[in-house]
Amino acid sequence: MDLVRLSTLQRILRAAAVALALAFALLPLLWVLSIALRPGSQSLYPISIIPTSLTLDNVVGVLFGSNGIGLAPYRNAAFYGLSSAVVTAVASTLGGYALARYNMKSGEALLIVVLALSFLPSASRIVPLFILFSASGLYGTSQGVILAYAAGSTPLGIWLMAGAFRQIPIRLEQAARIDGAGSLLTMRRVILPLAVPGILVVATLSFIDGWNSFSLPLVLIPKADVQPYTVALQRYIQEIGYGINWPLLAAGSLVALVPVLTVFAILQRRLVRVGGLGGAIRG
Amino acid sequence: MARGALRRATPWLLLALPLLLVFLFLLLPYLLTFYYATTNATIGRLINVEEVGLKNLQLVLASHAPAFLGVLGITAVFTAGTLFGSLGLGTGLALALHTVSPGVRSALLAVYLIPWVIAAVIIGYTWRLMYDPAIGLANDVLGAFGLGPVDWLTDKATTMAALVVANIWAGYGIVLLVISGALANVPPNIILAGQVDGASYGRIVRKVILPAIRPTFLLAGLVALVSGLNTFDLIYAMTRGGPLYQTETMALEMYRLTIQKGNIGQGAAVTAILFTISLALAIAYVVIWRREARKWT
Amino acid sequence: MRLDIQGLTVEYGQVGAVHDLNLTVAHGELVALVGPSGCGKTTTLGFITGFIRAKAGRVLFDGVDVTGLAPQRRGIGYVFQDYAIYPHMTVRENIRFPLDAAKMERKQAERDVDEIAGLMGVGGLLARRPQQLSGGQRQRVALARALVKKPVILLLDEPLSNLDAHLRVEVRAEIRRLQLDLKMTTVFVTHDQSEAMAIADRVAVMSNGNIVALTSPATLYVRPPSLFSAQFIGSPQINVWAIDGPDEALARQVVRPLVGDGGAGLLVGVRPEHVQVKSGDQVATVTLTEPLGRDSLVHLAAGPSTIRALVPTEAATHLQVGEQVPFRIDPAHLHLFDGPTGRRVEIDPAGGRVVDAGTEGQDGLAS
Numbered sequence: 001m002d003l004v005r006l007s008t009l010q011r012i013l014r015a016a017a018v019a020l021a022l023a024f025a026l027l028p029l030l031w032v033l034s035i036a037l038r039p040g041s042q043s044l045y046p047i048s049i050i051p052t053s054l055t056l057d058n059v060v061g062v063l064f065g066s067n068g069i070g071l072a073p074y075r076n077a078a079f080y081g082l083s084s085a086v087v088t089a090v091a092s093t094l095g096g097y098a099l100a101r102y103n104m105k106s107g108e109a110l111l112i113v114v115l116a117l118s119f120l121p122s123a124s125r126i127v128p129l130f131i132l133f134s135a136s137g138l139y140g141t142s143q144g145v146i147l148a149y150a151a152g153s154t155p156l157g158i159w160l161m162a163g164a165f166r167q168i169p170i171r172l173e174q175a176a177r178i179d180g181a182g183s184l185l186t187m188r189r190v191i192l193p194l195a196v197p198g199i200l201v202v203a204t205l206s207f208i209d210g211w212n213s214f215s216l217p218l219v220l221i222p223k224a225d226v227q228p229y230t231v232a233l234q235r236y237i238q239e240i241g242y243g244i245n246w247p248l249l250a251a252g253s254l255v256a257l258v259p260v261l262t263v264f265a266i267l268q269r270r271l272v273r274v275g276g277l278g279g280a281i282r283g
Numbered sequence: 284m285a286r287g288a289l290r291r292a293t294p295w296l297l298l299a300l301p302l303l304l305v306f307l308f309l310l311l312p313y314l315l316t317f318y319y320a321t322t323n324a325t326i327g328r329l330i331n332v333e334e335v336g337l338k339n340l341q342l343v344l345a346s347h348a349p350a351f352l353g354v355l356g357i358t359a360v361f362t363a364g365t366l367f368g369s370l371g372l373g374t375g376l377a378l379a380l381h382t383v384s385p386g387v388r389s390a391l392l393a394v395y396l397i398p399w400v401i402a403a404v405i406i407g408y409t410w411r412l413m414y415d416p417a418i419g420l421a422n423d424v425l426g427a428f429g430l431g432p433v434d435w436l437t438d439k440a441t442t443m444a445a446l447v448v449a450n451i452w453a454g455y456g457i458v459l460l461v462i463s464g465a466l467a468n469v470p471p472n473i474i475l476a477g478q479v480d481g482a483s484y485g486r487i488v489r490k491v492i493l494p495a496i497r498p499t500f501l502l503a504g505l506v507a508l509v510s511g512l513n514t515f516d517l518i519y520a521m522t523r524g525g526p527l528y529q530t531e532t533m534a535l536e537m538y539r540l541t542i543q544k545g546n547i548g549q550g551a552a553v554t555a556i557l558f559t560i561s562l563a564l565a566i567a568y569v570v571i572w573r574r575e576a577r578k579w580t
Numbered sequence: 581m582r583l584d585i586q587g588l589t590v591e592y593g594q595v596g597a598v599h600d601l602n603l604t605v606a607h608g609e610l611v612a613l614v615g616p617s618g619c620g621k622t623t624t625l626g627f628i629t630g631f632i633r634a635k636a637g638r639v640l641f642d643g644v645d646v647t648g649l650a651p652q653r654r655g656i657g658y659v660f661q662d663y664a665i666y667p668h669m670t671v672r673e674n675i676r677f678p679l680d681a682a683k684m685e686r687k688q689a690e691r692d693v694d695e696i697a698g699l700m701g702v703g704g705l706l707a708r709r710p711q712q713l714s715g716g717q718r719q720r721v722a723l724a725r726a727l728v729k730k731p732v733i734l735l736l737d738e739p740l741s742n743l744d745a746h747l748r749v750e751v752r753a754e755i756r757r758l759q760l761d762l763k764m765t766t767v768f769v770t771h772d773q774s775e776a777m778a779i780a781d782r783v784a785v786m787s788n789g790n791i792v793a794l795t796s797p798a799t800l801y802v803r804p805p806s807l808f809s810a811q812f813i814g815s816p817q818i819n820v821w822a823i824d825g826p827d828e829a830l831a832r833q834v835v836r837p838l839v840g841d842g843g844a845g846l847l848v849g850v851r852p853e854h855v856q857v858k859s860g861d862q863v864a865t866v867t868l869t870e871p872l873g874r875d876s877l878v879h880l881a882a883g884p885s886t887i888r889a890l891v892p893t894e895a896a897t898h899l900q901v902g903e904q905v906p907f908r909i910d911p912a913h914l915h916l917f918d919g920p921t922g923r924r925v926e927i928d929p930a931g932g933r934v935v936d937a938g939t940e941g942q943d944g945l946a947s
């Protein structure tokens with residue numbers, strides 16, 4: 001049953017709004033796709049909206065060509081993102097469990113601090129981290145970037161995992177104890193298997209954050225061979241004189257979209273559900 | 284009893300790693316920033332620095348090219364545009380989707396959410412491409428209405444609007460998601476009751492639905508506010524603060540002073556301002572959130 | 581295995597607190613802990629398992645103090661109210677879990693699982709997931725999991741409360757049969773007095789953090805040691821009238837054969853089935869009849885007082901509301917309680933009062 005009965009006019013307006021918004025959401029992406037997959041000669045003014053032929057030349061060019069950025073920047077981003085996801089998942093699982101299950105006096109306060117921290121955006125960390133890393137020798141190291149990413153994702157992760165653990169009835173843990181299982185076995189056989197969906201979401205969010213990160217590596221990683229694609233793609237933009245190599249930049253962007261959109265497609269339902277909570281914080 | 288002591292210590296043992304991580308790489312850097320904001324540190328001189336008190340802050344406030352007040356104004360315009368744009372679009376769309384079936388709604392939500400997972404810098408490039416005077420689509424859309432063409436990112440009059448539209452594209456999805464969640468939680472009975480009382484749908488939205496989601500609306504607004512305030516990647520990718528500092532927000536000013544000019548002290552001073560504002564908003568967020576959470580438990 | 585709880589004191593805010601509770605359960609005995617919610621019965625169970633830390637008190641298994649032992653080392657079988665079946669494991673994995681935890685060799689473990697599953701009638705469900713089971717089936721799986729490791733003591737926390745009414749009676753009998761077969765020392769927690777009466781060797785009535793009556797179901801019903809247990813046990817509830825109060829006239833009339841004109845401070849109780857209607861020398865007005873099945877509950881008004889009487893439904897259909905009917909209460913079925921303390925009072929042949937002195941919580945412990 002429909003919740004509200006709309007007039008025909010209202011239905012038409014609704015359909016128009018939804019369609020316009022869809023166009024707004026998808027047109028820019030379709031345009032990137034269209035520039036990336038058409039021959040470079042067709043990316044010139046005056047341009048045809050629909051490409052007359054499609055090619056993977058630009059994608060190949062970005063990854064393997066002489067003017068390409070190569071595979072390494074993508075591999076670097078994946079390495080940073082995955083490592084950060086692992087660190088975040090471990091740290092968030094530990095912290096979330098402690099805050100969800102132990103009745104600490106300071107637990108509630110800690111959880112609130114965690115919520116506030118997860119709200120702070122990464123841009124304001126660029127300068128502080130640059131200072132810290134310069135002073136401590138972590139400047140330019142991959143460990144430094146990974147830990148910086150993970151520290152940024154961990155507050156939200158702890159918050160989400162505390163929620164996930166609270167969803168697991170404490171009775172199940174008690175049942176495991178009575179069944180003769182010690183802490184470790186209870187953890188391994190009962191709690192962790194039930195927390196896997198939550199851990200997966202936290203790790204995914206952290207991976208996406210790491211994979212997408214631009215300002216932190218821009219400032220923290222000076223050496224080109226360890227920079228992620230976000231920083232490497234800048235070479236296609238010459239600020240002076242408008243020299244932008246659009247076919248290669250679009251193709252490079254397209255490659256960058258593949259992992260996140262794949263993960264998003266797989267975990268979309270869960271991310272939409274949990275992300276509603278997380279997104280309210282993270283933005 | 285040893286068992287009791289171990290039990291009391293367990294949560295802290297579990298928390299040791301996450302707290303250490305968060306302290307070292309999240310809290311400590313901020314603390315350092317406040318310290319360095321009062322020193323004459325530069326990129327080449329991070330140790331043996333001299334305390335200079337509030338001199339950095341004064342220099343930042345008194346700076347020309349760009350004037351700090353101008354930077355503040357630009358930040359305010361960009362943030363307000365993002366805030367109202369993504370709240371308006373997100374809420375309007377959420378209301379439109381509220382009346383469609385849940386299956387269709389979640390499919391559409393997933394599509395609208397795609398920008399949420401895309402790197403801000405890639406979003407910047409995407410929109411830069413859209414605005415490109417030679418091969419961008421934006422002028423084709425204008426042309427369809429008999430307008431244009433416009434040189435979006437170099438014309439002072441349009442640059443800010445172009446940036447705001449791109450940032451709305453990046454951010455409205457999450458507002459939509461959060462508001463949709465809140466709408467789904469509005470008890471259907473109060474909407475049905477409104478209809479039984481003979482109210483029109485528009486009236487029900489204004490008098491029943493919107494008041495019911497007000498807290499979520501506030502929270503979503505705070506999120507949009509903070510993310511607008513701290514947008515760096517997107518602006519850097521699209522204009523780098525240009526043309527002629529027309530889009531130089533505080534986030535970019537912070538980067539320019541610290542990394543490009545190497546003046547750590549002044550960069551840290553700007554960061555401290557930005558951080559303090561963000562922290563105040565974060566605290567407001569937590570306060571509102573807790574008030575709401577308490578109502579529901 | 582004999583179970584002793586000595587001097588258990590647990591302080592919570594108000595709900596669930598326990599004060600100096602003592603309980604002994606003999607080998608192979610089933611004791612039901614019954615009482616209203618918040619009376620401390622779940623707290624007591626939590627103390628036996630080791631999940632709840634007490635301010636004072638010890639728990640002994642066959643005389644051995646296990647108070648300091650972690651829950652997983654006590655060898656207890658436990659069935660939770662919501663069964664607490666591991667949702668990510670199959671029925672087989674659920675039942676095998678305690679054996680895995682004890683590092684039992686796999687082949688032997690599978691044999692034990694098959695055996696207990698057969699005994700519990702879930703042998704055909706072993707490959708299923710908990711989500712595919714009905715409430716009754718989950719209950720059996722939970723019981724199988726509790727029993728597979730041959731526990732020293734079986735604890736059942738409201739195990740029937742999530743079942744349909746008819747299933748409840750069936751499973752109740754099954755649990756009792758099984759417990760008798762295995763001679764399993766068992767503590768059964770419930771808030772349902774009829775369930776406690778039906779299944780237990782002895783019933784422990786709990787109130788405000790202590791045991792106020794501990795005796796066989798029959799004794800508890802026939803000779804309730806306190807006003808609280810008299811009111812808690814039996815359905816419909818016992819009639820109680822105070823000598824000092826608005827019911828004075830009725831109370832005095834009823835109790836006169838026992839104490840003459842004395843009786844100050846007494847509370848007079850009589851179960852509805854012991855009020856005879858349509859005969860007798862006293863008169864009351866019918867105000868309401870509630871058919872309950874075989875019997876009907878008839879409400880009578882005598883002056884300011886209300887009398888509830890259980891009358892065979894066939895006879896009750898002839899009663900009209902507003903009709904005056906004679907009634908009679910046999911003094912042999914009266915229960916007298918001391919007003920201030922609520923303790924049972926007996927009248928000796930000389931007409932003197934004997935309070936069930938100090939037996940509160942301990943009477944009938946002879947077994």
